[in-house]
Amino acid sequence: MKKLIELTVNGERHEVAVTPDASLLNVLRGDLALVGPKKGCDAGSCGCCSVQVDGKVVYSCMTYAVGAQGKEITTVEGIGRPDDLHPLQQAFIDAGAVQCGYCTSGILMAAKQLLETTPHPDETTIRHAIAGNLCRCTGYTKIVDAIKLAAERL
Amino acid sequence: MALPNVQDYFIPGTRQEAVDLLGKFGENAMLVAGGTFVHGLEVRGVLGEIEALIDIGQLGLAGIRSEGGMLVVGATTNFGAIQANEAIASAPQYAAILDALTYPPAQIINVGTIGGCIGASAPLYDLPCALSALDASLRIDGGKGAREVALGGFFTGLFENVLAGDELITEVVLPAASANTASAFLKLETNANDLAIVNLAVRLTVDSSGNCADTRIYVGGGIGESYARAVSAEAALNGSPAEAASFAAASEAVVNDIEPVDDHRASAPYRAHIAKVYTRRCLATALERLG
Numbered sequence: 043m044k045k046l047i048e049l050t051v052n053g054e055r056h057e058v059a060v061t062p063d064a065s066l067l068n069v070l071r072g073d074l075a076l077v078g079p080k081k082g083c084d085a086g087s088c089g090c091c092s093v094q095v096d097g098k099v100v101y102s103c104m105t106y107a108v109g110a111q112g113k114e115i116t117t118v119e120g121i122g123r124p125d126d127l128h129p130l131q132q133a134f135i136d137a138g139a140v141q142c143g144y145c146t147s148g149i150l151m152a153a154k155q156l157l158e159t160t161p162h163p164d165e166t167t168i169r170h171a172i173a174g175n176l177c178r179c180t181g182y183t184k185i186v187d188a189i190k191l192a193a194e195r196l
Numbered sequence: 197m198a199l200p201n202v203q204d205y206f207i208p209g210t211r212q213e214a215v216d217l218l219g220k221f222g223e224n225a226m227l228v229a230g231g232t233f234v235h236g237l238e239v240r241g242v243l244g245e246i247e248a249l250i251d252i253g254q255l256g257l258a259g260i261r262s263e264g265g266m267l268v269v270g271a272t273t274n275f276g277a278i279q280a281n282e283a284i285a286s287a288p289q290y291a292a293i294l295d296a297l298t299y300p301p302a303q304i305i306n307v308g309t310i311g312g313c314i315g316a317s318a319p320l321y322d323l324p325c326a327l328s329a330l331d332a333s334l335r336i337d338g339g340k341g342a343r344e345v346a347l348g349g350f351f352t353g354l355f356e357n358v359l360a361g362d363e364l365i366t367e368v369v370l371p372a373a374s375a376n377t378a379s380a381f382l383k384l385e386t387n388a389n390d391l392a393i394v395n396l397a398v399r400l401t402v403d404s405s406g407n408c409a410d411t412r413i414y415v416g417g418g419i420g421e422s423y424a425r426a427v428s429a430e431a432a433l434n435g436s437p438a439e440a441a442s443f444a445a446a447s448e449a450v451v452n453d454i455e456p457v458d459d460h461r462a463s464a465p466y467r468a469h470i471a472k473v474y475t476r477r478c479l480a481t482a483l484e485r486l487g
Contacts, residue, residue, distance in 0.1 A: 045205065062205035062249055063198060063238070085239045086232055087389050089303065098276070098306035104235040105307070106228060108205040109251045152302055173388035174301025 047111050051076065052120030060107045067091045067102040070117060078118035078147045082176070089175030092148035093117045099155040101174075118147035121154060130154060130192040137188035141179035149175045153189045162193055198238045205249045211337055211366065214252055219339050219362040221248040227364060229253065229272045230307035233316040257311070257366055260284070265372035268335075271311025271365045275300060275323070278310065288378035288485040290370065292326035292397045292478075295381035301389055311365040314347070317357045319416035319423045320391035324351075326381045328414040328423050329397035332370050338363030351422035374410060377401040378485035380478040384417065384470050386461070392417035393462045396474040400438065400482040408433040408442060413478075415471050418462065419454040426453035429475060438483055440476075447475040 044059040051074060058073045067084075070076045070093070079102050082088035086104040093102045094116040122128035130150050133139070140146050149172055156163055156171035163171065168189050169182070177185060201224075208214040218225050224247040228234050237243050257270040260281045267283055267290075275297050284290045299322055300308060313321045314334065324347065332347045339362040347368075350357050359365070383395040394417035403409040411433045413426035429450040436442035456467035 043203065062202045065235075086235060086303070089301070092303060095306075099302050100307050101232075101303045104232050106205060106231055106249065106251070108249075109207070109228065109231065109253065155302060171302060174303040 045108060047108055049074075049107065049110060049115060050113070051115045052117060053114075058107075062106075062108060064107045065103050066093070066095075066105040066107045066110050066115070069107040070102060070115075076117050076119050080144055080147060082144065087176070088145070089148040089152065089172075090145050092151040092175065094151055094155065097155070097158070099152050099174075116151075118150055121150065128154070129195050130157070130189070133188040133192035133195065134185075137184050137191050139180060139184040139188035145175055145177040145179075149177065149185060153192070156189070157193055157196060161196065163189070165190070198241070199243055199246050199249070201245060201247050202249060203247050205251065207251045207254055209254055211255055211364075214250060214255060214364060215337060215339055215362055217248060217250050218364065221250075222361045224248065225250055225361075227252055227312075227315065229309040229312040229315075230274060230304075232304055232308055233312055233318075252364065258309075263369075267370040269310050269368045269370065271367060272309045273311075275305045275308045275310075279305070288482075289373040289399070290330065290379065291482075291485055292329055292379035292381040292399065293323065296322040296326040296383070296395075296397070299383055299385065299388075310368050314350070314368065315357070315359070315365055317351050317353075317355050317422070318391075319351070319354075319395075319420065320418075321416070322381065322383050322392060322395050325392075325395045325414050325416040325423055326379070326397040327368065327370075328425070329379060329381075329399045329412040330370055330373070331399075331412065332368055334365050335367040335369060336363050337366045342366075344369070348425060354421040356422075373399070374401045376403070376486055378482040380481035380485065382474045382478055384462075384474070394419060394456075394467050394470045394474065396471060396478055398475070398478040398482055400433075400479055400486075402438045402483070402486060406437055407435055408438050410434070411446075413446070413450065413453075413475060415450065415454050418457040418459060418467055419471065420457075424454050426450045426475070428452040433479075440480070443476050443479040443483075446479065447472040450475045 080090035082090035379399040381397040399412040456464040458464040
């Protein structure tokens with residue numbers, strides 16, 4: 043049986059009917075058409091689904107939507123727009139940190155929490171902060187460069 | 197839908213409501229704190245019978261306080277809050293806790309809870325291994341009232357523990373350690389998001405004569421169905437000088453206390469070898485932390 047719940051995503055309130063076991067990821071993508079968070083492993087390993095809940099990065103595939111009521115949810119769509127990119131998004135473009143792009147939105151969310159708590163991270167700290175996000179294209183080097191660049195600009 | 201029989205997702209506001217729900221749904225209820233372990237089981241399709249998800253995030257069980265020299269950690273306290281706690285971060289006796297929390301990625305640190313990883317009752321988890329070596333105990337609430345059990349006696353097998361169907365962990369108690377005590381933890385993993393192939397924690401006290409006393413060594417990962425207390429390694433240490441030769445002797449003894457499994461991730465002899473190496477390294481780290 044579906045439950046009617048209210049979610050606050052990127053500052054907007056949404057009312058959605060969900061099954062009790064619906065993941066936040068499925069609701070974001072399927073009900074709210076926010077397809078920035080990607081479904082990769084759907085098992086809390088790849089990080090493609092990362093979003094922020096109350097300012098903390100989480101795997102949305104492992105988060106129950108019903109349990110996310112009353113919390114501030116931020117997806118990659120909420121951090122910048124094509125005509126007004128977040129400094130991390132601009133840095134990913136400038137550093138060439140995107141290849142296929144499937145992991146990018148999740149890594150941006152992990153990097154965002156890093157820079158919010160550690161404005162000037164060293165490389166080890168950056169690599170640790172994105173350890174919960176897999177990228178099979180880039181080898182991470184340019185992703186790390188991009189996060190360093192964003193840290194300098196912020 | 198991964199939980200085909202689930203009827204509702206409950207968010208009780210009081211412990212009593214949670215206990216009542218557990219009593220009502222029995223074995224077909226699943227507690228949700230951080231939710232990461234539940235999801236792990238869900239995607240493997242083993243929760244087909246679950247009828248009720250019971251979210252215990254609103255029970256007021258998060259937080260860390262001192263109680264007569266002991267530290268009491270609420271069951272839904274997440275790993276990040278534990279890392280940020282000054283009383284834990286500043287005490288060498290608790291260092292194994294922070295060691296264990298260096299491994300999970302931010303996405304798990306932000307939501308995983310101390311009670312959840314204990315309740316999961318799988319020796320592949322790191323924090324319970326560290327907490328076992330610190331002689332932690334658990335406060336439990338349920339239909340028949342509250343009780344306290346030692347973490348060392350909590351696990352009864354893989355995914356098995358002493359909790360009755362209507363009980364839940366409410367708090368984790370860290371006892372005050374003797375003076376001159378430090379701890380350490382190490383884990384072997386293949387990548388940044390991996391379950392332990394072997395994990396190991398020690399607590400070392402050095403007495404006024406410079407000898408090891410009241411040592412604790414626990415081993416987890418693929419070494420049995422639950423964490424193993426390495427009693428023969430502890431016996432080899434207690435009363436011996438706190439120095440490399442004693443640590444080497446203890447590391448040779450640790451293999452008597454474990455039954456490593458042979459699987460695609462590591463052979464049994466390799467796991468045994470790692471347990472030996474980690475015993476030595478953890479003891480050396482703990483000694484270093486005593487300055």
